[in-house]
Amino acid sequence: MAPLPLLALRATPSLPVRQAAGGVAIVLVLLAWYLLTSGATPEARAISPSVFPSPGEVIKGFPSLVTERNLVGGIAASLNRVFLGFGLALLVAIPLGIVAGSFRLFGAAAQPISLFGRTIPVAALLPLSLQMFGIGELQKVMFIFLATAPFIFHDTARAIVGVEDRYVDTARTLGASSSHVMAKVLIPLALPDIYALIRAMFGIAFGYIMLAEVVDAGAGLGYILLQSQRRGMPEHLVGTLFVISALAYGIDALFRFFERGFFPYRRSHE
Amino acid sequence: MSDAASPDITPAAAGAPATATAGGATQETTTVVEFTQVGKTYDTGYTAIKDVTFRVDDVPGHMEIVGILGPSGCGKSTVLRLIAGLTPQHPATTGIVKVMGKPVEAPGADRGFVFQDYTSFDHRTVEQNIAFGLECRGTPANERLELARDWIQKVGLDVKRDADKYPHELSGGMRQRVALARTLVLKPRVILMDEPFGALDPKTRYAMQDQLVALSREVQATVFLVTHSIEEAVYVGDRLFVFSNAPGTILQEMSIPAPDRPARVMQREPDFLDIVFSVRDLVEGLEMSDRAGT
Secondary structure (H helix, E strand, C coil): CCCCHHHCCCCCCCHHHHHHHHHHHHHHHHHHHHHHCCCCCHHHCCCCCCCCCCHHHHHHHHHHHHHCCCHHHHHHHHHHHHHHHHHHHHHHHHHHHHHHHHCHHHHHHHHHHHHHHHHCCHHHHHHHHHHHHCCCHHHHHHHHHHHHHHHHHHHHHHHHHCCCHHHHHHHHHCCCCHHHHHHHHHHHHHHHHHHHHHHHHHHHHHHHHHHHCCCCCCCCHHHHHHHHHHCCCHHHHHHHHHHHHHHHHHHHHHHHHHHHHHCCCCCCCC | CHHHHCCCCCCCCCCHHHHHHHHHHHHCCCEEEEEEEEEEECCCCCEEEEEEEEEEECECCECCEEEEECCCCCCHHHHHHHHHCCCCCCCCCEEEEEECCEECCCCCCCEEEECCCCCCCCCCCHHHHHCHHHHHHCCCHHHHHHHHHHHHHHCCCCHHHHCCCCHHHCCHHHHHHHHHHHHHCCCCCEEEEECCCCCCCHHHHHHHHHHHHHHHHHHCCEEEEECCCHHHHHHHCCEEEEECCCCECEEEEEECCCCCCCHHHHCCCHHHHHHHHHHHHHHHHHHHHHHHHC
16 A cells, blocks of 8 residues: 655645644643643642642743743843844954955954854853853843854854855956955845854844853743742743744844845845 | 978977077067967876978958868867967967067957857846946946947847846747847957857757858958857858868968858858768868868
């Protein structure tokens, strides 16, 4: 008997089928969650409420998460730190990356340093950032900067190097000077790739800030997570995780939206 | 080989620069492109061309189209890129490459280049692509817009329909028209074309050949056309250079009748085909003897 067409190796189902598959998976997880955390008394539940809350508890805990725990202020604090640290990284690393990609000698010179920055696990930078910048806001911002700048630099340089020689050759034979080639060919042609790397790195930076905020943050989503755990409020902990996921998705959607406007000449989006 | 190309230059193995200097004074006004015993060997040790010598003169009112034929990898593109001054082919390892009497030092808008690969700038519309060189030259915006639109029409595109299109919306033929317009709008002295129509279907190819002949006459440019198609070289060319296998050198140089009828008409005529077949025999014969000799 022939295998079901949908289960054939590398078969691509239609979009409605794919969406339905995703929906079914969510329902199954929610169902498992509900069953494992349901019961008249805490003892009757497969997973104790002190370990993991039920879906109902998370929903019920949401208003107090917003009012008592200042969720909105936490989002603002976290985003503010990411914007500052990531913005600084963009300001420093993109111009340097453009130079390194355009002038290969600079690229070769920066290569070992950039490699060092990229191979250090980001969590390992935490103690150093505390040592150098204390435990205040500066440390949070600089942690994001240190964690993302080497990658932004490297990928920007690679995007510039990735512009094919034939475009540069063409520009040269049309009378372009070196600065013309940089400004009118290399940077514009690399820009969609640079934008894509900014988009990807911003998502990662948003994840990193949680790491920095577990240290004496005073505010922020990471701070709320840690406090919820310490105070034994798992419904706030899980609720915040959903908020973080939704926020990350929302920001990425915003990036995608602007991508269309910025680069109308791109053949395809997604 | 060199004697076939250019009898009035004394071949001199060691004294090539001296020869060129001596000849330079009298040739400055008459010679468009001149190769004197040019060779190129890369750092890897691979020799792309050796001992290439030719001269293409400026005959007022009659701009030449030079077809360059030869087997794959024989250094035809190397010759074009040396004229353009594009690295890594430029600079030549031996010999001298001169354009308008001066040694080639760097690329410039006086030597336009149309590549086989599509090189339209993706982020610019058709109009902006064509205006690129004018922009680099500092031509005022309204003037370059006018010129660009002028050339959109001249290469057979439609201003209203195509001017604001991005390259990804264009067919291969349209892209090459843009590439041609982008080069010609700068009124280059020399146009270098490396298999520009290689990826086009036959119908479009004929149309582009006719366009090329007409427009290069209009801008008074000398054209070097590298092609794999003997028909194309014979049709478009006034002169043919036939290259040997690598390391490439000119095996035979010949004059042929200039195109005076549309490509798809002329290329079906028996007289035309006779020339094509004789050139084909010649090329194949030369290739065989070259192989036997080495």
